[in-house]
Amino acid sequence: MHNKDGYTTIWLYMxxxxxxxxxxxxxxxxxxxxxxxxxxVPVIAFTLGVDPKTAIVMSLPIVGxxxxxxxxxxxxxxxxxFRVAIPFGAAAMVGAFGGARLAxxxxxxxxxxxxxxxxxxxxxxxxxxxxxxxxxxxxxxRQIGPLTFVVGALTGTLTGxxxxxxxxxxVPALVLLAKVxxxxxxxxxxxxxxxxxxxxxAGYAGSVTVPWMLVLYFAGFTAVGILLGSGLAAKVSxxxxxxxxxxxxxxxAAYILWQSxxxx
Numbered sequence: 001m002h003n004k005d006g007y008t009t010i011w012l013y014m015x016x017x018x019x020x021x022x023x024x025x026x027x028x029x030x031x032x033x034x035x036x037x038x039x040x041v042p043v044i045a046f047t048l049g050v051d052p053k054t055a056i057v058m059s060l061p062i063v064g065x066x067x068x069x070x071x072x073x074x075x076x077x078x079x080x081x082f083r084v085a086i087p088f089g090a091a092a093m094v095g096a097f098g099g100a101r102l103a104x105x106x107x108x109x110x111x112x113x114x115x116x117x118x119x120x121x122x123x124x125x126x127x128x129x130x131x132x133x134x135x136x137x138x139x140x141x142r143q144i145g146p147l148t149f150v151v152g153a154l155t156g157t158l159t160g161x162x163x164x165x166x167x168x169x170x171v172p173a174l175v176l177l178a179k180v181x182x183x184x185x186x187x188x189x190x191x192x193x194x195x196x197x198x199x200x201x202a203g204y205a206g207s208v209t210v211p212w213m214l215v216l217y218f219a220g221f222t223a224v225g226i227l228l229g230s231g232l233a234a235k236v237s238x239x240x241x242x243x244x245x246x247x248x249x250x251x252x253a254a255y256i257l258w259q260s261x262x263x264x
Contacts, residue, residue: 015048018044018047022219025066025222029225030228030231032242032245041056041162042252044059044214050211052109052112053108058210058211060201064196067197069223070187075187077187079184079186084144084188085192088174088188089191089195091152092159093195094156096195096197098160099200100161100199100204102161112260114161114162115162115256116254119256123247125168127242127246148177159196
């Protein structure tokens with residue numbers, strides 16, 4: 001009886017912790033418009049004790065659903081450039097589906113290590129782009145070049161492999177490569193992320209059993225966090241937020257690598 005009560009207490013603690021961290025993921029998404037979803041997989045894997053590969057697959061509908069909330073908001077504001085989003089998203093979907101298919105041949109632990117490396121790369125990107133501003137000539141015609149498609153496909157592949165949305169790559173790519181104004185780059189990237197996650201999830205179809213109740217539980221708290229974060233976004237410094245989040249990514253990546261040390 002004592003052991004049963006002990007397990008119940010631990011389960012309640014872990015569930016409450018997961019809910020709190022899901023709120024944090026959503027809050028970050030609401031504040032930054034993207035990037036926070038990269039924490040979804042480690043939160044699910046380490047607080048709910050879910051197998052890494054299952055956690056990655058679970059993250060796809062969670063990240064996609066969270067991004068869809070952002071898309072609805074940005075669509076009303078006219079902040080989605082579909083002329084860029086459609087071709088960019090098509091390349092990303094091919095990459096996401098291919099990445100998910102490739103992941104079938106990888107161990108979940110290996111995928112977590114790859115995720116940690118991606119997180120370190122994301123932290124560098126966020127530090128460098130903390131002060132990324134709108135181009136000096138916002139009226140410049142959109143540019144859909146080969147490199148844009150390459151970045152889209154690469155981002156999609158990462159989505160399929162490790163369950164990240166890829167906003168940390170998409171936003172600067174849209175601004176610097178496709179010449180999309182910053183205010184539209186965030187909304188456009190969220191639209192691409194929705195396409196990414198759908199394609200990635202399709203690529204995993206039949207290979208992993210998804211615990212949908214846990215997905216809905218996590219997604220619900222994430223949605224609440226997004227709504228809270230969206231209301232606070234205009235009141236805080238985006239540059240400082242990005243730097244703080246980048247530092248958090250370094251810490252989480254280090255924790256993942258430490259937990260995965262037996263894999264090396």
